[in-house]
Amino acid sequence: MGLMTIYRTLALLAEVGAVYTIRDQHGEASEGRYVFCSDHHHHHVICTGCWRVWEVQGCGVAPEQQAHVAEATGVTVTGHTLDFYGLCPSCRGT
Ligand SMILES: [Zn+2]
Ligand SMILES: [Zn+2]
Ligand SMILES: [Zn+2]
DSSP states (O other): OOHHHHHHHHHHHHHTTSEEEEEOTTSOEEEEEEEEOOSSOEEEEEETTTOOEEEEESOOOOHHHHHHHHHHHOOOOOOOOOEEEEOOHHHHTO
């Protein structure tokens, strides 16, 4: 498989939710940055140096927070994503 074929396949997988598209803090995705996710709910820690992704097990988002958002906007909240950004030890050079 050529590299472009792999990118196209990954883009397709991302569309159906089988892989997660890694975005920067501004929501910009760049080609070829994907990660395979486990199917239980989790959050991500993303290194903005090497774009490595860690899964954080457990949610930590309070149900009250979700209820507050729902009340403030009138939106029936069905889920959320939460990504943390930073530099990993090797990108920090420590
Ligand atoms: Zn994930
Ligand atoms: Zn890194
Ligand atoms: Zn969560």
